[in-house]
Amino acid sequence: MTHNKATLTYGDKTLELAVREGSIGPAVVDIGPLFRDTGMFTYDPGFVSTASCESKITYVDGDEGVLLYRGYPIEQLAFNGDFIETCYLLLYGELPTAAEKTEFDHQITRHTMIHEQMSRFFSGFRRDAHPMAVMVGTVGAMSAFYHDSLDLFDPKQRMVASLRMIAKMPTIAAMAYKYSIGQPFIYPLNSLDYSSNFLRMCFAVPAEDYVVNPILSRAIDRIFILHADHEQNASTSTVRLAGSSGANPFACIAAGIACLWGPAHGGANEAALNMLAEIGTVDRIPEYIARAKSKDNPFRLMGFGHRVYKSYDPRAKIMAETTHEVLNELGIGDDPLLEVAMELERIALTDEYFIERKLYPNIDFYSGIILKALGFPTSMFTVLFAVARTVGWIAQWKEMIEDPSQKIGRPRQLYTGAPQRDYTRLDDR
Ligand code: SDX
Numbered sequence: 492m493t494h495n496k497a498t499l500t501y502g503d504k505t506l507e508l509a510v511r512e513g514s515i516g517p518a519v520v521d522i523g524p525l526f527r528d529t530g531m532f533t534y535d536p537g538f539v540s541t542a543s544c545e546s547k548i549t550y551v552d553g554d555e556g557v558l559l560y561r562g563y564p565i566e567q568l569a570f571n572g573d574f575i576e577t578c579y580l581l582l583y584g585e586l587p588t589a590a591e592k593t594e595f596d597h598q599i600t601r602h603t604m605i606h607e608q609m610s611r612f613f614s615g616f617r618r619d620a621h622p623m624a625v626m627v628g629t630v631g632a633m634s635a636f637y638h639d640s641l642d643l644f645d646p647k648q649r650m651v652a653s654l655r656m657i658a659k660m661p662t663i664a665a666m667a668y669k670y671s672i673g674q675p676f677i678y679p680l681n682s683l684d685y686s687s688n689f690l691r692m693c694f695a696v697p698a699e700d701y702v703v704n705p706i707l708s709r710a711i712d713r714i715f716i717l718h719a720d721h722e723q724n725a726s727t728s729t730v731r732l733a734g735s736s737g738a739n740p741f742a743c744i745a746a747g748i749a750c751l752w753g754p755a756h757g758g759a760n761e762a763a764l765n766m767l768a769e770i771g772t773v774d775r776i777p778e779y780i781a782r783a784k785s786k787d788n789p790f791r792l793m794g795f796g797h798r799v800y801k802s803y804d805p806r807a808k809i810m811a812e813t814t815h816e817v818l819n820e821l822g823i824g825d826d827p828l829l830e831v832a833m834e835l836e837r838i839a840l841t842d843e844y845f846i847e848r849k850l851y852p853n854i855d856f857y858s859g860i861i862l863k864a865l866g867f868p869t870s871m872f873t874v875l876f877a878v879a880r881t882v883g884w885i886a887q888w889k890e891m892i893e894d895p896s897q898k899i900g901r902p903r904q905l906y907t908g909a910p911q912r913d914y915t916r917l918d919d920r
Contacts, residue, residue, distance in 0.1 A: 504529055516550060517542075532903045539798070542723075543900070544731065548581060548886050549722045553799035558806065560720060561585070569809050574715040574879070575599065575685050578657055581720055581886040596685075602658035603679035603688065605666075606636040613670040622667040622874045623752045629663050630656075631745035641739040643892055652740040653885045660878045661685065665692030668871055686712035689878070694866060706820040707865055710813050711875075714861065717806040717854060718876050720883025722799075726751040730884040731891050735900040740888060747884045748877050754793065757855075757880070760872040763794030764859030767828045767835070776835050784844045792839065794856030801849035810857040817864050829860050 497520045499506045506528050509521040519542045522533055535541045550559040558565040561580050568577055572586075579587040579595045587595060612629050633655070634641065640652035666676050669692075677692045687703040690711060695701030721727070729750040733743040751757035770779050782790040797804060818826055836852050839845045862872050891897050 499525075499529075501529060501531070513545075516552065526903070532905070534905050537798075538723075538728075543728060544723065544891065545894075546722065546887065546890060547584065548890060549720045549883070551722050551799050553797070553801050556800060556802040556805050558721070565717065565805055566809065569713050569716050572716065573684075573686075574712045574719070577716045577719050578882040581882050582653065582889065598654050599658045599685065600679075600681045602655045603662055603681060605633075605659050605662055609633075609636060609663075610666065610676060613666060613676075616670065618671060618673065620671070622664070622671060622870055623748065623758075623877070625667040625670070626663065626874055626877055627745050627748050627752070629667070630660070630748055631742055633659070633741035634739050637741065641741075643734075643737060643739070649740070649889060649892065653889060656740065656744055656885050657882050660881045661689040662692060664871070664874045664878050665689060667874060668693050668867075671868075671870070684708070684712075686715065690865075704820070707817065710817045710861065711865060713809070713813055714858065714875070715879040717809060718879035720880070720886060723887075725753070725756050726880065727884055727887050730888050732900045734888045734891055735897060737899075740885065743888055744881060744884055747880070751877055751880065752873055757873045757876040759793050759853070759855035760858045760862070760876060761869050763855050764828070764863060764869050764872065766793045767831050767859070770831050770835070772827070773831055773834045776831065776838055779835075780838060780842060784842075792835070792850075794852055794859075795839065795845070796848070796850040797853045800851060800853060803851045804853040806854040807852040807856055810854060810861065811852075814857050814861040814864070817861050821864055823864055826860060826864065828863070832857060832860060 495510050497508045497510050499508060506525070508524070510518050511521060512518045526532055533541070548561060550562075551557070560568060560577060561584050563580065563586070568580075572580075575596050576587060576592055578599070579592060609629065609632065612632055613625065616625050616628070637652070637655060640648045640655060642648045662679055669676050675697055677695045677697070679688050680691060681688070683691060683703065687705075687708040690703055690708055691701050723731075726747040730743045730747040733746040734740070738746075754762040766779070770776060779790070779792070782788045783792045783795075814829065818824065818829065836856070839850070845851075858876075859869065859872055862875060863869070867875065
């Protein structure tokens, strides 16, 4: 990597700052010495121009609509690989050999069951609790059960915790769904692959046999691949910040789940489907486009726009294609919501407001339609995002813990509050 300099001049001070080039993508200015040498901070709310870390895991080129997991294009992984292979790639940095994949799959499979006492957590929730609330609580509580994988500084315990998280998230997610509909929990069946096991835990009932539809299992597996990681997004940054304090991995993932829940982030898939359902018919689209453009209206087109992608989100393209595959397989034909979505996209992409701001559909725009077709209620959409993103969170957490230069994350601020003043007694106010 080449190193050169950037010069910052302020008043009578001039500071030379190192510039570091990555293997691909934007270079960075190392502002580490800034406060020490100038007494000033940088200011970047929302971290629009801030690299929080060095990473080798995922690369996003927002202008070109490129997403690489360890250098491999998302399109190639989504259409040629499977989720377990993608998990191995994100965790270890290379695609597994056949033997490595078999062993990794076996390791994951052997951790799919949760501690039997954990199932009692669910009865403590109201039946109508949002499944994301259940996920945050139950995943955080894993710290209370898996004491033999809490020591961050023991590589073996770190790996066991990683495998446990990846393996148990589908089980916990399926249990949250079953609890919400009053059906009994379905134990994992380890003869099934990861995604088939998940579909069975969600949709099987003890009263009858359940046969996994391979087209649907392939579709959910591809959806998991698309959602697996996305560099330093809000929830991943949350996991890294929580992990930087030395919090245990289960607590860090629970923090990531909490952040993902927001409608500006992973909660957008649920919000996007609710929006499409509210629009209802194509003739009502102009009204919603007008609302989305109005400065006086906080409404935004959910599933549209992205902090990084200023072109079409490559994952949205694959999601749209997979949606048609699943709807055709299920004989649903053209779901009215899909018709609204496609017309909304067509209109928005020709409208100056969206073109000027480079607002395109993102991964959340179509995902709700396919997840609804697979039989999931809207409230489960972000849960599925969390199931898939767990491997990305864990891989990024692991990379941070193993980085010898890592330290606790502790941003500063621009203070605009009251200067120091003296306390006044109540009688004097
Ligand atoms: C995910 O970061 C990641 O990688 C996230 C993610 C991942 O894999 O982890 O990709 C997953 O979170 C995808 C994004 C899902 N969220 C949504 O779909 C919610 C709707 N979209 C937005 O709220 C918004 O686009 C964000 C939050 C995604 C990005 O917001 P930014 O980058 O902070 O952009 P901004 O809010 O500054 O908007 C820039 C302009 C503004 O207009 P002006 O003030 O310049 O006039 O674009 C407008 C915004 O009002 N705008 C929208 C819009 N998104 C942005 N206007 C209407 N509808 C929208 N959806």
